[in-house]
Each structure stands twice: as C-alpha cells, then as structure tokens.
Amino acid sequence: MSSSVALTDASSQRDWQPIVQAFVDVLSDDQVVRRKEELLVYECDGLTSYRQRPAIVVLPRTTAEVAAAVKVCDRNHIPFVTRGAGTGLSGGALPIEDSVLIVTACMRQILDIDYDNQRVVVQPGVINNWVTQAVSGAGFYYAPDPSSQSVCSIGGNIAENSGGVHCLKYGVTTNHVLGLKLVLPNGDIVDVGDMPETPGYDLTGIFVGSEGTLGIATEITLRILKSPESAHTLLADFNTVEAAGKSVSEIISAGIIPAGMEMMDNFSINAVEEVVALDCYPRDATAILLVEVDGSPADVAASAQKVSEIVKANGARQVAIATTPEERLRLWKGRKAAFAAMGKLSPDYYVQDGVIPRAKLPHVLNEIEALSKKYSYDVANVFHAGDGNLHPLILYNNAVPGQLETVETLGGEILKLCVDAGGSISGEHGIGADKRCYMPQMFTPADLETMQWVRQAINTQGLANPTKLFPTPKTCGEAAMAQSAKFDEIERF
Amino acid sequence: MSSSVALTDASSQRDWQPIVQAFVDVLSDDQVVRRKEELLVYECDGLTSYRQRPAIVVLPRTTAEVAAAVKVCDRNHIPFVTRGAGTGLSGGALPIEDSVLIVTACMRQILDIDYDNQRVVVQPGVINNWVTQAVSGAGFYYAPDPSSQSVCSIGGNIAENSGGVHCLKYGVTTNHVLGLKLVLPNGDIVDVGDMPETPGYDLTGIFVGSEGTLGIATEITLRILKSPESAHTLLADFNTVEAAGKSVSEIISAGIIPAGMEMMDNFSINAVEEVVALDCYPRDATAILLVEVDGSPADVAASAQKVSEIVKANGARQVAIATTPEERLRLWKGRKAAFAAMGKLSPDYYVQDGVIPRAKLPHVLNEIEALSKKYSYDVANVFHAGDGNLHPLILYNNAVPGQLETVETLGGEILKLCVDAGGSISGEHGIGADKRCYMPQMFTPADLETMQWVRQAINTQGLANPTKLFPTPKTCGEAAMAQSAKFDEIERF
Structure with missing residues (x-):
C-alpha cells in the first residue's frame, strides 16, 4: 500500500489543449473543468488519505454525452476514472495521473417509475435515498441503505456493490439491479439485464461491483420493494462479545432473518454516548446488539418475542423493544452516528471492511482486540453482525508522521485475519486503490x-x-x- | 430453427483411436464410452426432437479428472459438451457432431455440510432434491425446485439457471450459488465466489446460466435455508383469466410475496383431472390459482387471510385453504402432474418458456389463445404466474410430418409476443440449441x-x-x- 502524501502535480508531457477542445466540442464549455483550483475538489473521494489531481473533469448529463466523452478518451488513449458523489471509502474514484475524471453528478434524473412491475429507472448521479423518497408515497422503498445513503449516488453504489444495515435480509446492491444501460470503455452503448430472468450471460451481475473498470452505467433499472407493514427494533446488551456473537448465530439458526442485526463494542458505545449523548446505550456493556425485525404485524411480534428469548438465554442483561417509528429512530441514532462520533474523538480514523463467517465472530473480535493492543491503537467495532461484515475503525492522527503507515499495516493484519477465518477482504466498500x-x-x-x-x-x-x-x-x-x-x-x- | 430429423452419424475425418487412448490414459477404461450402441442414450437431452450422437462420452469422477479430460479436448482442438442428468428442455446438453460429451453423472457426492454458515458443497451430478434430503433432518432445505427436481442435477441447474415453483419468493438458482470450483475450457482450475460478498468480478454470477459455454463447475457451494415453520396453500378458481391475472398483481402489490403462485388454465385443469383424477380442481373454471404462503404461523395465517380476501374481491368462485402437509400435497399434486398429464393426452408436446411483466398476463394469455386458434393446435397454460414465467404447452404429434415445424413456428410467435410485451425468451429452461x-x-x-x-x-x-x-x-x-x-x-x- 502506498503512502498518504499528496502526489505531485501531473508532470504531463501531453498537450491537453486539443483534448479540452475535443470535450468542449461534444459537451459544452461549462461541462469541461480544467482550471487547477476547480480541479482541487476532485482530488480524492471518501478515502481522503490518497490524493491525485485529474487533468480534466467532464460533467456529462446524458448517455449520449457520456458515450461522446468516453470516445474522446478512447480515441486519444487517455485513462478515465468515473466518479459519482465521491463518498467511496476505498479510493475507487481516486483520479490517476494524467487522467480524465468523468463525473456523473449532473445526471440526477429519475427517468421512470413503474409500480406495477416494481421498478424505477434512474440516472447514476441520483442520490440513494432520493429513490425511496420518490416512491414512498405509494408504499414502496429501495432496500440497499449504505450509511452514506443521504449523500452517496446510485452509480457509486453499483460500482462498489454497496451494502447497508438492511442488506442482511434484503441483499446488497446487486440483488436490486435489474438492468443497466452501459457505456462501454470504447464508447459503445449496450443494454444488459432488465428482467429478473434474462438469458445469456449475466452482464448486469458482472458489472455491479466492477468498480468502474468495465464502463459507465448511465441508466439503471432498480427493483423497489413494498415497505414492510411493521417493524420492531430490539436493543440487547451483553457482558461478553461471545454472548453477543452466539446470539447472532442462534437468531439466524432459529430461522429468523432480521432486517438488520448490528453490533457495537464498548468503545463505540461510549464514543456515541459522549458525542450524541443519547443516554440509551448502557456505557458498561461489553457489546450491544441492535436487531430489527420487519414484516406483517403478526410476524414482527412473534419474531421480536423469539429474538428477545434468544438474547436473554444468552445472558443479555436487558432487552429494550422499540415499536414506534420514534422509538426505533432513537435506538438507531447512536449506530448511525457512530462513525461521526469517532471523528470527534480522534483527528482521523481508518475504516476497515472485512467479512467473516458469522460463527467466527467472537474469535475474530478477540483477535482484533489483541492486534489493537499489539499496535497500541484504539480500534472501535461497529458492524453488520448478521452477515459477518466487520467495520473496525482504527483511530489515529494523520498529522503524526508514520501513524497512517502503521495503521494501514494494522488494517492489513485485520484483513488477513478475515481471510484466514474463511472470509473476504471487502464486504461493501470495494477494493479500489486501497486494497x-x-x-x-x-x-x-x-x-x-x-x-x-x-x-x-x-x-x-x-x-x-x-x-x-x-x-x-x-x-x-x-x-x-x-x-x-x-x-x-x-x-x- | 433446424428440423427435428435425427442427424446422420458423424462422418468424421478424424482418427478417434488416439483420442480414446488419451482419455483412457487420464481416466480409466470404463470411464470412456465409445461403442455406438452405448452412445445412443446420450444422443439428446430433454429436448427430444433434436438428436446427435457424440464421438466419445467420458465419465469423470473428480475435479482433477474433469480438468484432465478438458485438457485432452483443448490439446486436440475437440469441441466438448457437458451433460448432467440430461433433463434440460432447451437442448443445452445436445451433443454436436464430432464432439466429446463430458458427463457428470458419476460426480454425485455431497462434499460438505456447514449448518452454522448455511451452506453445502456438492459435486455437479448430485440430484437437486438430494440436497434438501441431506439437510432436512436439521431443519434446512435447498430452495430452487424445478419440476424435474427428483431427477435433474445441480450442475445442469447451474448451467441453465433453473427456477421452480418457489423461486418467486426465494429466487432462482443464481441467488443460491455462493461459490464454484471451475474447470475452464483450457483445463485450468479456478475458484470463484464463496462468500455472499466477494470482491472482484462476480464470476460466479456470470457462470450460472452460461449453459456450458464457459467451462464446467465441479464443486458447487450452495446456500441452504431454514425450512419455513409453517405454510398454507390456497386454491382459487375464476371465471376469467383477467380476474386471475388481476389477483396475481394485487397480491404482490399488497406486499405479500407468496412462496409460489401458479396458474393453470381450463385445458390444463381438465387434463390433470382426467389423468390424475384428483377431483379437486373445478373442471368448469377458466383458470385456477395456487398460492402458497410460508413463514411463521402468525404471518402465514395473516397472509392467507389477505390472499383469500383479494381473490374473492376479484371474483374467485371459491377458495380452498390447505393447512396440513397432506392437504397441501393434494392441491399441488395436479400442478406437479400437469406436464405428465399432457404427455398422456397427446403423443408429443412442446414446452415454451417465456417471461412477461406480471401486469401483462391477461393480455398475453388472450393473444396465446388467438395464436392457438390461428394455428389449430391446442395450447395448455400451466405456469409461474407470480413472476410472469409462462409455460405454454403446445400439443402435437411428431409422427405427422410437418407438425413439429409448425409447432416451432407457433412457439416462436409466442416468444415474440413475450418480447413485445417487454419480457424475455427464457425464464428457466435456457436458450441451448432450441432458442x-x-x-x-x-x-x-x-x-x-x-x-x-x-x-x-x-x-x-x-x-x-x-x-x-x-x-x-x-x-x-x-x-x-x-x-x-x-x-x-x-x-x-
């Protein structure tokens, strides 16, 4: 992994003026950004420890404009990087030297809503939760809900195959993309997918999660789901990580698939209690579980009862059940504020994103704690326990020389731990430049x-x-x- | 589409003896079939109107043997076709002239069962319902259930991305394949997938449904699900196809996702009543719907009640609800025997497999009826109504010259109808040689x-x-x- 220092300006040998003109010819003057100070904002995505200024930024508005821009790159053999809202955490939208950054932020139209067949068609720059906002009046929603859903775009979600709290029950992005209009790297426009059952190769599936290496999705057909009639959220607190981990496995084994099942460790609990001051998470708990069950009222009541029994049998000290939207929001508020809370406690944090088989949770969490002590860096654990998707946050100070490098090494050891446990080096943030x-x-x-x-x-x-x-x-x-x-x-x- | 006459024996210029020896060298003598009369059984799969004898059949038992056999083909530039149980309906396993048929029927081991992480690893020749049989004692099952599940193999299910009655709620094969060990067409062995979240390209997804054109899956990691606690099956009968179709849309719009939702038309009802003599489907109904809801007992009762209200509001003449396993089996028996019943009513039948948006069901069924009259062939409709996957069965007599050709033309018109309605030319049978x-x-x-x-x-x-x-x-x-x-x-x- 390379170091975090800002890279020097591109010492390009290329004469960019004819290229700029080629873009202006197929787009318009105000859709081609080339002044250095204007390019500054595009130097990095959510992985802020890497920076690289692109040579040119273009802002297409339609499929035809994306195709025209890509053809300029293809003809002139210029590498291009696609960027949505720039919230990605693995540096997937990090520009490379002498590249063109194609930004989809101006492609923000919802093109079609078809309730009968439960699908919407959107441009890639549409923000994740705009989709739900557009269809919620009719009782529908878009399921994948990354923590950044109020600012991240659907195009980026597709590039990284984003997950979220509710993906345990409903699946990650790839399970909700029915079809794509794509601009291929040579500028050709193709349509892939569309129906849940499409013959031929599943090009939709291979494109989702391909991190911008196979082209640009310009029209995206998403599945929308009927909003659940009812939902309850349970908060259970434990004296040991083992007890919380065992509860997770037993809830799934009992045949319950919660809409979400999140774990926070003691460090994270105290971080959010200090910053958000909710006074709802017990500060002395070793771990808490937040379990949301949804469905019909009858099913929700039965599932909540069963979850409550399981966590109590595993030694939960207390179980709170939120049944109204207001109570549920209050329980979730701390979880959703966890990353921000870390940002207030520490100058910088490094989020890791590994996956392990559910049954290995207690073992891996203990090993992470050992690594935290070995390296003398605090590691907070806030994560999607139900699908074994860990998000250890390593706190550090980027202003202290050498800390980032050490933290990256520690992060690498955590990933190795995940792989050794039979898991994966990314659950939802992607590989990008980082991994x-x-x-x-x-x-x-x-x-x-x-x-x-x-x-x-x-x-x-x-x-x-x-x-x-x-x-x-x-x-x-x-x-x-x-x-x-x-x-x-x-x-x- | 080519005609149905049996193709002539391969008039090969190739000297096959060294090839046979090469296979015997890497396998064993009894794993290499080359006598003409023994090859006869491999001339076709479930699409019996096409036949072609392969030059050689090989029967590997392990990944290494599959790789060795493929390498022989690769080195000698011999086309190969992979065959599982040979139940496919689109001719995907139909040999081609001068080809080697690699048959996975001897690869029938269940290699691993991991209840904690809800996955099993099987060889490709394992029969679909053996998976459920192996795990049902522990309360699990394998969801995709093609009608042929007692005889079709998992390898073939993967090649064709098979569906089934319960795929409406639980998804088709691709949603249940977590990882694959593959022998690529050059004989290399690779592992793809494994975890639900795997970074890099989704090669598992692109392989499922690739119909044998990208290599051979030799070890398959499948997701198993906890068996639902409870299930009810409803039978509703209607005077019009419109009323049945409208019920289908309204059930889904109400937020209920039935485990299965099947429709049968009057012709099919009478066919099964005559052959299976169940005396449970009303012979004068224009259409019946079979709707199965599953989940927790509370949820099932609530959903069954709601389905019942919706079908009655749409004019269902009567609604029967089966709540015990015995009653449910009885209601399903006619649906499951429908294809066999057609086989007794007519010397031959041609099954089509198109998909349409759910909301277009009444329109497309009326058009199919018009085509049936135009061509003067009976068409029975028995199909997965919930996901718009039609299975029109065209009855004909292959012994009458010209009938198959006409029936294929009629089938083609039905497919065109599906595409024009915004649908697909295959829901679960694949494209193969046929489409x-x-x-x-x-x-x-x-x-x-x-x-x-x-x-x-x-x-x-x-x-x-x-x-x-x-x-x-x-x-x-x-x-x-x-x-x-x-x-x-x-x-x-």
Missing part, C-alpha cells in the same frame, strides 16, 4: 487471471479506471510482481 | 457482441459447447448472418 494489494491473499493467480480476461475483453485498451481493483507490479511492488506479471499489459501508460 | 435464433429479438447486435467478448475471453478456442446459446450464421441461417458475422470466428470446426 488491491490484498487481492492475492484471497485469490490464486489463476483466479485473478480469469478476472483479468474479462477485464481485457471489455476494457480492451485498459483505459477504464486503470490500477484499481486488481494488484499490479506498479501499484503493489515486487511482492505481487511474480503473480501479476501477466497483468502488466493493461498498465502500459 | 438461439431468437436471441436477436431480445438483444441488439452490440449487446450480443459484448457477451461474445466474455465468451471468447474465457472460452478462447471456442471448444466449450459451441453453437449453443448464441445465434450463429451456421445455426440461424442468412437472417442472422448480418448480425452474427463477428461471431463466426468461434465456429471454426
């Missing part, structure tokens, strides 16, 4: 090469988000070189 | 070309199940030639 060098821990050279075949088949010139997602000798150094020699071809600029 | 020439009705040349890029990237020599799934000039004639010119390269043998 590409860990891919060989999870995949064999043959596995990675097969993915590269697909990348090279669709992204033939290697212009779409190069250096992201996959390890390369250039980005991952000598260690990865032996495994990645065959990938070198696409890294030619 | 490849209809692909250009659903996809643009650019869409199909993008799929070909993926095919050529992974299946570089074009040896894995050539001529299937995609239209080619060779198979689809002049009409498709203009669109398919670029695909010609992979059809070189």
Whole structure:
C-alpha cells in the first residue's frame, strides 16, 4: 500500500489543449473543468488519505454525452476514472495521473417509475435515498441503505456493490439491479439485464461491483420493494462479545432473518454516548446488539418475542423493544452516528471492511482486540453482525508522521485475519486503490487471471479506471510482481 | 430453427483411436464410452426432437479428472459438451457432431455440510432434491425446485439457471450459488465466489446460466435455508383469466410475496383431472390459482387471510385453504402432474418458456389463445404466474410430418409476443440449441457482441459447447448472418 502524501502535480508531457477542445466540442464549455483550483475538489473521494489531481473533469448529463466523452478518451488513449458523489471509502474514484475524471453528478434524473412491475429507472448521479423518497408515497422503498445513503449516488453504489444495515435480509446492491444501460470503455452503448430472468450471460451481475473498470452505467433499472407493514427494533446488551456473537448465530439458526442485526463494542458505545449523548446505550456493556425485525404485524411480534428469548438465554442483561417509528429512530441514532462520533474523538480514523463467517465472530473480535493492543491503537467495532461484515475503525492522527503507515499495516493484519477465518477482504466498500494489494491473499493467480480476461475483453485498451481493483507490479511492488506479471499489459501508460 | 430429423452419424475425418487412448490414459477404461450402441442414450437431452450422437462420452469422477479430460479436448482442438442428468428442455446438453460429451453423472457426492454458515458443497451430478434430503433432518432445505427436481442435477441447474415453483419468493438458482470450483475450457482450475460478498468480478454470477459455454463447475457451494415453520396453500378458481391475472398483481402489490403462485388454465385443469383424477380442481373454471404462503404461523395465517380476501374481491368462485402437509400435497399434486398429464393426452408436446411483466398476463394469455386458434393446435397454460414465467404447452404429434415445424413456428410467435410485451425468451429452461435464433429479438447486435467478448475471453478456442446459446450464421441461417458475422470466428470446426 502506498503512502498518504499528496502526489505531485501531473508532470504531463501531453498537450491537453486539443483534448479540452475535443470535450468542449461534444459537451459544452461549462461541462469541461480544467482550471487547477476547480480541479482541487476532485482530488480524492471518501478515502481522503490518497490524493491525485485529474487533468480534466467532464460533467456529462446524458448517455449520449457520456458515450461522446468516453470516445474522446478512447480515441486519444487517455485513462478515465468515473466518479459519482465521491463518498467511496476505498479510493475507487481516486483520479490517476494524467487522467480524465468523468463525473456523473449532473445526471440526477429519475427517468421512470413503474409500480406495477416494481421498478424505477434512474440516472447514476441520483442520490440513494432520493429513490425511496420518490416512491414512498405509494408504499414502496429501495432496500440497499449504505450509511452514506443521504449523500452517496446510485452509480457509486453499483460500482462498489454497496451494502447497508438492511442488506442482511434484503441483499446488497446487486440483488436490486435489474438492468443497466452501459457505456462501454470504447464508447459503445449496450443494454444488459432488465428482467429478473434474462438469458445469456449475466452482464448486469458482472458489472455491479466492477468498480468502474468495465464502463459507465448511465441508466439503471432498480427493483423497489413494498415497505414492510411493521417493524420492531430490539436493543440487547451483553457482558461478553461471545454472548453477543452466539446470539447472532442462534437468531439466524432459529430461522429468523432480521432486517438488520448490528453490533457495537464498548468503545463505540461510549464514543456515541459522549458525542450524541443519547443516554440509551448502557456505557458498561461489553457489546450491544441492535436487531430489527420487519414484516406483517403478526410476524414482527412473534419474531421480536423469539429474538428477545434468544438474547436473554444468552445472558443479555436487558432487552429494550422499540415499536414506534420514534422509538426505533432513537435506538438507531447512536449506530448511525457512530462513525461521526469517532471523528470527534480522534483527528482521523481508518475504516476497515472485512467479512467473516458469522460463527467466527467472537474469535475474530478477540483477535482484533489483541492486534489493537499489539499496535497500541484504539480500534472501535461497529458492524453488520448478521452477515459477518466487520467495520473496525482504527483511530489515529494523520498529522503524526508514520501513524497512517502503521495503521494501514494494522488494517492489513485485520484483513488477513478475515481471510484466514474463511472470509473476504471487502464486504461493501470495494477494493479500489486501497486494497488491491490484498487481492492475492484471497485469490490464486489463476483466479485473478480469469478476472483479468474479462477485464481485457471489455476494457480492451485498459483505459477504464486503470490500477484499481486488481494488484499490479506498479501499484503493489515486487511482492505481487511474480503473480501479476501477466497483468502488466493493461498498465502500459 | 433446424428440423427435428435425427442427424446422420458423424462422418468424421478424424482418427478417434488416439483420442480414446488419451482419455483412457487420464481416466480409466470404463470411464470412456465409445461403442455406438452405448452412445445412443446420450444422443439428446430433454429436448427430444433434436438428436446427435457424440464421438466419445467420458465419465469423470473428480475435479482433477474433469480438468484432465478438458485438457485432452483443448490439446486436440475437440469441441466438448457437458451433460448432467440430461433433463434440460432447451437442448443445452445436445451433443454436436464430432464432439466429446463430458458427463457428470458419476460426480454425485455431497462434499460438505456447514449448518452454522448455511451452506453445502456438492459435486455437479448430485440430484437437486438430494440436497434438501441431506439437510432436512436439521431443519434446512435447498430452495430452487424445478419440476424435474427428483431427477435433474445441480450442475445442469447451474448451467441453465433453473427456477421452480418457489423461486418467486426465494429466487432462482443464481441467488443460491455462493461459490464454484471451475474447470475452464483450457483445463485450468479456478475458484470463484464463496462468500455472499466477494470482491472482484462476480464470476460466479456470470457462470450460472452460461449453459456450458464457459467451462464446467465441479464443486458447487450452495446456500441452504431454514425450512419455513409453517405454510398454507390456497386454491382459487375464476371465471376469467383477467380476474386471475388481476389477483396475481394485487397480491404482490399488497406486499405479500407468496412462496409460489401458479396458474393453470381450463385445458390444463381438465387434463390433470382426467389423468390424475384428483377431483379437486373445478373442471368448469377458466383458470385456477395456487398460492402458497410460508413463514411463521402468525404471518402465514395473516397472509392467507389477505390472499383469500383479494381473490374473492376479484371474483374467485371459491377458495380452498390447505393447512396440513397432506392437504397441501393434494392441491399441488395436479400442478406437479400437469406436464405428465399432457404427455398422456397427446403423443408429443412442446414446452415454451417465456417471461412477461406480471401486469401483462391477461393480455398475453388472450393473444396465446388467438395464436392457438390461428394455428389449430391446442395450447395448455400451466405456469409461474407470480413472476410472469409462462409455460405454454403446445400439443402435437411428431409422427405427422410437418407438425413439429409448425409447432416451432407457433412457439416462436409466442416468444415474440413475450418480447413485445417487454419480457424475455427464457425464464428457466435456457436458450441451448432450441432458442438461439431468437436471441436477436431480445438483444441488439452490440449487446450480443459484448457477451461474445466474455465468451471468447474465457472460452478462447471456442471448444466449450459451441453453437449453443448464441445465434450463429451456421445455426440461424442468412437472417442472422448480418448480425452474427463477428461471431463466426468461434465456429471454426
């Protein structure tokens, strides 16, 4: 993993003026950003420890404009990076040197709503929770709900296959994307998917989570769901992480699939209590579980009762059940404010995003605690317990030289722990620029090469988000070189 | 679409003896079938109107043996077709001339059961309902349930992305495959997927439904679900197809997702009443709906009540509710026997498999009736109404020259109707050899070309199940030639 220092300005040999003119010709003058001070805001996404100024930013408004912009890149062999709202946490939208950043922020129209067939069609710059707002009056909602849902865009959700609190029951982004209009890296426009059952290769599925390396989605058909009639939220607090972890497994084993099942450790509880001052999470608990059940009123009451019995049998000290929307919001408020609370407690934090089999939760959490002591950095755990998706937050101070590097090493050890436990190096934040060098821990050279075949088949010139997602000798150094020699071809600029 | 006459024996110029020896060297003598009379049984799959004898059949038992067999094909540039139990209805496992048929019927081990993480690992020849049988004692089941589930294999289910009665609520095969060990067309072994959240390209997703064109799955990790605590089945009968169709839409709009929601028309009702003599479906009904709701007892009771109200409000003449397993089985028996009943009423039947948006059900069913009259062939409709997956069965007599050709034309008109209604040419049976020439009705040349890029990237020599799934000039004639010119390269043998 490379260091966090801001990269120097691109010392490009290219004459950008004809390129700027080519973009102005196919877009309009105010859709092409090239003044250095205007480019500043595009230097990084939510992974703020990496920065790189793009050469040009373009702001298309339609599929045709995206295709025209991509064709300019293709013709001139210029790498391009696509950016939605820029909230991604793995540096997927981080520009690379001498690249064009294609920003979808001006593509914010909801193009169609079809309640009969439970689908909406949106442009990629539409903000996640605008979809629910648009259909909630008719009793529908869009299920995937990343914590950033009030600011992140659907295009970025698709690039990273975003999850969220309610994805335990309802699935992650890929389970809710029915079809896509795509601009391929050569500028061609294709339509993939559309119906839940579409013959041929599932190109929709392979595009979701491909992190901008296979093209740009310009029209997105999303599934909307009928809002649940009823929901209850339970808060249970425990003396041990083991008891909380065992409750998680037993709730699932009992056949209950909660809409969400989140865990927070003592550090996180105290952080939110100090910052948000809710006075609803017990400060002396080793861990709390927030369990939401939804469905018909009868089902919700029965499930809530069963969850309550299970957590009590596992030693929960107390169980609170919120049955009204106001009570539920109050219980969730601390969880939703957790990341912000860390930001107030510490100058910086580094969020990791690993996945483990549910049954390994207590073991892995204990190991993370041991790593926290070994490195002498506080690690807070706030995460999607139901699907084993950990989010350890490592607190540090980026102003102290060397801290980020140490924190990245600690983060790497946590990922290795997840992989060793039979898990994954990313649950919902993606690989981006941040975790590409860990891919060989999870995949064999043959596995990675097969993915590269697909990348090279669709992204033939290697212009779409190069250096992201996959390890390369250039980005991952000598260690990865032996495994990645065959990938070198696409890294030619 | 080509005619149904049995193709002539391969007039191969190849000397097969060294090839046979090469297979015997890597497998064993009794795993290599080459006597003409033994090859006879492999001439077709469930689409019996097409027949082609393979040159050799091999019967590997392990991943290593599959890889070794594929490498023999790769080295000698021999096309290969993979076959599971041979129950497919689109000719996906139909051999092609001078090909090797790799049969997974000897790969029937359940390799691992992990209840904690709700997954099992199986070989591809494992029969679909063996999975449920293996885990039902612990209260689990495998959800996708094609009608052929007592005889079809998991490998074939994956190739065709099979559906089933309960896929409305629980999703089709692709939603239940967590990971795959694959033998690629060059003989390399790779692992894809494994966790619900895996970074990188979703190769698992693209492999499921790829109909044998991207390699062979040799170890398959499936999700198992906790068996529902309770289920009720409702039978409602209607005077009009419109009333049944409107009920389907309203049940879904009410936020109920039935485990299954099947429709049968008057012709089908009478067919099963005559053959199975259940005396439970009203012979004078224009259509019946079978609606199954499952979940917790409280939820099931509430949902059944609501479904009952909706169908009555739409004019259902009577509503029967089966609450015990015995009663439920009795209601389902007629639906499950429907295809067999047609087989007793008519010498042959041709099953079509189209998908339409749910809201278009009444319109499309009326159009199918009009086509049935226009062509003077009886068409029975028995289908997954909840997800708009039609299965019109066209009754005919293959012994009468010309009937199959007419029936295929009629089937093609039905598919066109589905596409025009915004639907799909296959819901769960796949494209195979049968429907490849209809692909250009659903996809643009650019869409199909993008799929070909993926095919050529992974299946570089074009040896894995050539001529299937995609239209080619060779198979689809002049009409498709203009669109398919670029695909010609992979059809070189």
